[in-house]
Amino acid sequence: xxxxxxxxxxxxxxxxxxxxxxxxxxxxxxxREILSEEVLDKYTVSSYxxxxxxxxxxxxxxxxxxxxxxxxxxxxxxxxxxxxxxxPVMDLELGHVNYQLAQPGRDGFLNxxxxxxxxxxxxxxxxxxxxxxxxxxxxxxxxxxxxxxxxYPFVCxxxxxxxxxxxxxxxALRTGDGRIVKARGPSVGSCVVMQGRHISHAALRAYGVGExxxxxxxxxxRDPMVHDGSVLSTIHPVSKANRLNYQWSMYRLKLLSExxxxxxxxxxxxxxxxxxDDDDDGRGGSEVVNVEEMSQWIDEQVSYLANTKMQLMQ
Ligand SMILES: [Fe+2]
Numbered sequence: 585x586x587x588x589x590x591x592x593x594x595x596x597x598x599x600x601x602x603x604x605x606x607x608x609x610x611x612x613x614x615x616r617e618i619l620s621e622e623v624l625d626k627y628t629v630s631s632y633x634x635x636x637x638x639x640x641x642x643x644x645x646x647x648x649x650x651x652x653x654x655x656x657x658x659x660x661x662x663x664x665x666x667x668x669x670x671x672p673v674m675d676l677e678l679g680h681v682n683y684q685l686a687q688p689g690r691d692g693f694l695n696x697x698x699x700x701x702x703x704x705x706x707x708x709x710x711x712x713x714x715x716x717x718x719x720x721x722x723x724x725x726x727x728x729x730x731x732x733x734x735x736y737p738f739v740c741x742x743x744x745x746x747x748x749x750x751x752x753x754x755x756a757l758r759t760g761d762g763r764i765v766k767a768r769g770p771s772v773g774s775c776v777v778m779q780g781r782h783i784s785h786a787a788l789r790a791y792g793v794g795e796x797x798x799x800x801x802x803x804x805x806r807d808p809m810v811h812d813g814s815v816l817s818t819i820h821p822v823s824k825a826n827r828l829n830y831q832w833s834m835y836r837l838k839l840l841s842e843x844x845x846x847x848x849x850x851x852x853x854x855x856x857x858x859x860x861d862d863d864d865d866g867r868g869g870s871e872v873v874n875v876e877e878m879s880q881w882i883d884e885q886v887s888y889l890a891n892t893k894m895q896l897m898q
Contacts, residue, residue, distance in 0.1 A: 585779070589760030593782040594737055594810050597667040599757060600777045602743075602770035605661060608700070610652070611744055611773045614799065616698040617646035618681050618744075624693050628683075631821040638681035639822055649679040653801045662740050662803065665777040670803035673736045673814060674831040676823070677802040681744075686794025696795065700772045705749040706792045714791035718752030721788050722764045729787035731758060734780030735818045736802035741778070743770040744797040753790030757783050781813055808842035812888070816895040825897040836892040840885065847881070 585591065585598045606614070617623065618638055627641035642650035652658055653672060663670045672678055685692050686703075706714065747753065747769070754766040755776070766788070770776050778785070780802075790796055804812050816823075816832065854872045 585782075588757060588765070588783065589763075590783060591760070593779050594805055595666055595668040595779060597665070597777070598779050598783055599755070599767045600665045602768055602774040602776050603665060604773055605658065605740075605742060605775045606652070606773045608773060612699050613648045614652065614679075614742075615696075615700065615744055615797070617649050618679070618683075618797070618799070619693060619696050619698060620645070621694060629822045636683045637822060638679075638683065640676045640824075640827065642679045643675055646679065649799075653678045662738075662775075662777055663806075666738050666779075666803070668738075668810070669806040670738055671806045673802045673804050674835050676827060676831050677736070680800040680802075682796075682798045682800065684790075684796040700744060700746045702746045703749055703793055703795060711751065711792065714751040718788070718791055721752060722756065731756075731784050731786040732818070733782070733784055734802070735816055736804060736814050737779065737781045737812065738803040739778050739780040740775050740801050740803065741770065742775040742799040742801075743772050744799055745793070745795050746772045747790070747793055747796060748772075750793040750796070751791040752788050753793070753796070754788050756786045756788050758785070808839050809846055812839065814895075815891070816897065820897050823897065828897050832895065833892070836888075840888065843885065 585593050585596055588598045590598060618641075622645045623638055623641045627645070628636060628638050630636055642653070659671065683693065685696055687695060705711065741755075748771065750769075753769050755769065755778070757765050757767055759765060767776065767778070769790075804814060816828065819828065851873070857872050
């Protein structure tokens with residue numbers, strides 16, 4: 585974050601280099617589930633953010649995807665990279681898929697092989713031209729996804745296509761002092777972990793690939809006391825109110841109740857600091873509750889609760 589000239593955030597790690605997370609066999613299993621007729625027919629949506637996305641399917645029809653993103657090993661690897669212990673935000677954010685396929689349309693999806701296949705390289709002159717375009721791309725013109733902040737603190741973007749011959753397709757990050765830097769995209773089975781809520785970023789256009797499938801899971805700090813600036817602005821357009829409001833409310837109420845329990849037990853430990861007999865002004869001994877700190881903490885919880893209400897989907 586310091587290198588990006590950004591402050592705030594919940595970890596010193598802004599964005600990681602790509603690192604391997606899943607084997608080719610695991611990638612094939614993930615693809616088998618997200619390229620199934622059931623997921624493609626019942627769990628895909630399109631929005632201004634991405635033309636074709638798969639959402640909310642893992643708990644119903646993709647046990648491998650669900651198990652992958654809730655496994656302790658994967659959470660440990662992602663947390664280690666992020667520099668802070670993370671958990672998925674809510675079930676309905678597990679394994680969000682962005683599909684861009686060689687052969688568009690429903691039949692194109694169903695004909696896409698489950699095994700990630702090395703895509704042919706374009707002729708040399710086309711490659712050179714594409715490289716020029718990609719080098720010049722600063723994320724200001726046509727991009728796959730325009731500059732934005734994510735809705736949740738951290739994100740893990742996993743590549744499920746063999747993009748060896750891809751040109752461009754990086755993530756552009758806007759630094760605190762106005763520069764644009766490009767973060768290299770992951771190769772098949774690899775992922776990038778990014779603090780997307782706190783960094784303005786854009787997905788640059790990829791050249792020279794027909795197929796590009798990424799799987800995105802969003803995370804927040806496991807520790808309930810860590811700042812959580814989550815919102816749902818990019819989530820409303822791709823969600824059904826009923827399910828979203830239920831999971832959102834549950835996650836916020838559980839997190840708040842954990843916070844209150846931590847604060848209460850901290851106070852409980854200070855009990856012995858209370859004097860047995862108050863002196864004349866009733867303020868004997870050391871101050872057990874720091875009024876200024878407690879007031880600020882209460883204000884933070886009030887605004888967290890207000891934001892919980894504001895983000896409910898009408
Ligand atoms: Fe993003």
